[in-house]
Amino acid sequence: MAVKAFSNEWASAFKDEVNKSSTYKTAAKGWKWTVGLVVEAEPDKHFPESRGVVMDLFDGEARDIKVGPAADAQKCDFVITAPYTRWKEVATKQLDATKGMLQGKLKLKGDLPTIVRYTKASQEMTECTTRVPVEWPDEK
Amino acid sequence: MHDARARRMARRKVGRATAAELVSYANKEPSAFASMLGGLIEANVKAGEGKRDDFDHLVARVGIWVTDIDEGVTLDFKGGTLVVHNGLRPTRTITIRTDAETVMNLSNLKIGPLGLPVYYNEVGRGVAMKLLRGKLKIDGLLPNILTLNAVTRIFSVAG
Numbered sequence: 001m002a003v004k005a006f007s008n009e010w011a012s013a014f015k016d017e018v019n020k021s022s023t024y025k026t027a028a029k030g031w032k033w034t035v036g037l038v039v040e041a042e043p044d045k046h047f048p049e050s051r052g053v054v055m056d057l058f059d060g061e062a063r064d065i066k067v068g069p070a071a072d073a074q075k076c077d078f079v080i081t082a083p084y085t086r087w088k089e090v091a092t093k094q095l096d097a098t099k100g101m102l103q104g105k106l107k108l109k110g111d112l113p114t115i116v117r118y119t120k121a122s123q124e125m126t127e128c129t130t131r132v133p134v135e136w137p138d139e140k
Numbered sequence: 141m142h143d144a145r146a147r148r149m150a151r152r153k154v155g156r157a158t159a160a161e162l163v164s165y166a167n168k169e170p171s172a173f174a175s176m177l178g179g180l181i182e183a184n185v186k187a188g189e190g191k192r193d194d195f196d197h198l199v200a201r202v203g204i205w206v207t208d209i210d211e212g213v214t215l216d217f218k219g220g221t222l223v224v225h226n227g228l229r230p231t232r233t234i235t236i237r238t239d240a241e242t243v244m245n246l247s248n249l250k251i252g253p254l255g256l257p258v259y260y261n262e263v264g265r266g267v268a269m270k271l272l273r274g275k276l277k278i279d280g281l282l283p284n285i286l287t288l289n290a291v292t293r294i295f296s297v298a299g
Contacts, residue, residue: 099209099240104172112180113187113297119244 002133005088006039006051010132011065017128018062024128025060028121032058033114036073038081046137047084078110088136090126097126162186162195166216166225173206174213178224180247181215181294190255194290196220202291203228203235203279206243215291233287234280242270250298257292 003009018024037053052073056064073079082090086105089095098119100106108115115122163182165174185195198217205212205228214229215222228235236246245267250258259268270276281288 096240098244102173102176102206102240102243103209103211104175107172108176111183112176113183116180116244116247117297119248 002135005047005084005091005134005136006053006067008067010134011053011067013132014129015062015065017131018057018065018125021124021128024121024124027124028057028060028118030059031118031121033077033110036076036079037087038070038073038079039087040070040081040083042084045084046140078108078115081107081109088138091129091132091134093130097122161221163222163224166223170224171211171213171226173209173211174224174226177204177213177215178222180297181222184294184297191294194293195222198287198290198294200233200284200287200291201229201231202287203232204243205235205237206240207237208239217291232280234278234284234291236276236278238270238276242267242276246292247295248298249292249296251293251296255293256289257296263298 003013035055035057037055039047039051039053041048041050050070052068052070054064054066054068054072054076055062080101082100082105086095086100090097090100090106095105097106101108162185163178165178167174170178181195185191195217196219199219200217202215202217203212204215212228214225214227214232216225216229236243238246245263248263249267250261250264252258257267258264267276271278278288
């Protein structure tokens with residue numbers, strides 16, 4: 001059953017997908033930092049307020065993923081920021097997250113060598129988002 | 141366009157720059173890719189004395205073209221400082237052309253005990269296969285293999 005994009009139900013389904021992934025578990029071994037995703041508002045796409053996804057990831061496990069204000073996500077060790085449409089492109093496999101970061105479509109803040117070291121883990125995490133059936137507000 | 145004479149200068153020693161001026165950008169608005177590579181190299185060099193030594197000795201112009209996003213940079217190593225240009229600039233020592241995923245994998249190449257990139261683990265094999273299949277092209281490789289090894293060491297976050 002589809003869940004509303006960037007809702008608490010979505011966060012819970014996303015967390016389950018991450019914890020089901022043996023690829024992520026192996027690739028993220030040693031990871032110990034929080035990751036925040038800032039989803040910027042696009043009122044014309046029926047996404048009126050920016051939201052933050054705060055991910056507590058530790059050693060190959062998603063301990064907690066929750067959705068809240070963008071400011072919460074901005075406090076994380078690593079912050080990736082993009083407008084709603086870009087995140088939708090990532091979650092629907094229209095945009096590869098690595099390419100998106102190199103093109104500046106997704107803006108990354110945090111220690112670059114660490115994020116590069118865990119490229120495979122971040123790619124798998126992106127794959128996990130694509131496995132969550134989503135109800136997009138601009139497709140109603 | 142490659143400068144065949146570039147290898148003669150590849151390990152010229154120039155005075156050590158302060159941390160604040162290690163990396164600069166030629167363009168007023170560096171591209172996201174330029175900022176990312178510049179930031180990665182700066183962080184690597186500041187973190188490791190071995191990398192700093194390579195960085196201090198390296199004089200070369202390295203082009204990187206990412207084939208699946210049609211963007212590139214030129215890394216102008218000047219023996220202790222680096223100027224990052226948007227796009228490919230002329231008279232490059234070597235030019236690497238590959239996809240975004242392989243660019244990231246190049247940064248994940250492990251460095252072996254002799255300071256040589258390791259091509260026998262999973263990441264190394266992946267990079268070697270791309271080279272063999274023509275999905276990773278390195279112009280100017282043969283006369284500048286030592287330069288490529290030094291650049292790989294500076295790039296690497298895995299060793």
